[in-house]
Amino acid sequence: MTTAIIADDERLMRDQLRMRLAEVWPELQIVGEAKNGDEAVELVGELKPDLTFLDIRMPGKTGLEAAREIGNQSRIVFVTAFDQYAVEAFERGAIDYLLKPTEKERLEVTVERLKERLASPKDVAVNDSVTALLSQIAEKVAAPKPRFLQWIQASIGQDLRMIPVEEILFFRSDEKYTCVQTEKFEALIRKPVRDLAEELDPALFWQIHRATLVNVNAIEGVTRDIRGRHLVMVKGRPEKLEVSRSFLHLFKQM
Template identity: 70%
Template sequence: MPTAIIADDERLMRDHLRLRLQQVWPELEIIGEARNGNEAIALVQEHQPDFTFLDIRMPGTNGLDAAQAIGNASHIVFITAYDQYAVDAFEQGAIDYLLKPAESERLQMTVERLKARLKATPTDTSSDLKGMLAQLTHHIGSTTKPVWLQWIQASVGQELRMIPVAEILFFQSDEKYTRVQTARYEALIRKPVRDLAVELDPELFWQIHRSTLVNVHSIDGVTRDLRGRQLVMVKGKSDKLEVSRSFAHLFKQM
């Protein structure tokens, strides 16, 4: 049986990829999971998997550095949320990649390529990686448009869902969890609002309270309660989100 390991610092993303791989390639055995590049390198050395799925952005040793250390000990498949420019860099080398989130149809194409690679010796990707890293560094450093978060991985009951941020009405945190509210359902994640605030496009999501982010397209209006506090009304919902004084300037013209 072909074997693989998955390296991603987000457990929900590892679970999502494992599930998708089971659906499109049930013969593939996932023999280990890593949370960072160092763990991935150690797992490859210990288990010698046929394939290593590496997230590019991981704390400590990232996916690119880990791939250089792994060399030709395993076929490398990068998991990336980068834009098309970066994807073009991957296309230039003998390196496989998946865009986050991994969808079944796209994953099926990758699996067919990986099956063909089982018959070949893993390619030493050192030179390809150096060129790719140089292109990515140049592109990310020169572009004026940041790459904002596009998907939220969240658990709804026992189900893992990949929620497009454009569908989210608001985020609201308490001490342990952050509520992710869409028009159709509610989900919970552990990432606090303070972290989401720097990862989301500030033109799409306004922070109106230290514990609340709201999608500007979901704002139905602003009212005041008897205590004079500003409250944001949400389209299609009964929720009224408090605006703290620090963010009251956002609604000066209202």
């Protein structure tokens, strides 16, 4: 049985890749998951998986740095979002990769390629030329992430969407999930508003309640109900979002 581990700092991405792999390669056994490059290196040494799916950008040790340490212990499949220059380099270097969010059709191609390479007795996971290629692009790919979140990874049924933050009208949390509302659809994430407030641009998203963040560009106005509560009206939406007293100062100029 072919074994693999998945390394990605985003739990939703790990879940989505595991689900997609179960669809196109049910015989593959996922024996472990890692949240960063250091954990990935440790798991490879401990579990000796045939395959390692590595997110390129992770906190601490990046996927590229982890790949250099893993070497020939496991075949590497890189997972990347928007590093197109890296994708081109990987194609030239015959390195397996997947683009985020993982699409079933693209994964099927990668799975067939992996099966062929694993069946070859001459196959190696990371040869000298690939190691050199990793060294050449590691510095660019490992550049710091933007200061603020640029997109949100959210679940819609069984699918995972990459939603640009500027398209999001508001976030609203309950005890378990946070609703991500756009003009066209609603999605769910597990990250609470208090964490989102630290990761989103405060000039674009205002926290108006302990459980609510609203896109400034989506605010149509503020009204008061018969109970005296201040409510934000959202452009094109029927919802009115309550403003806590501690956040009323944001609307003094309105």
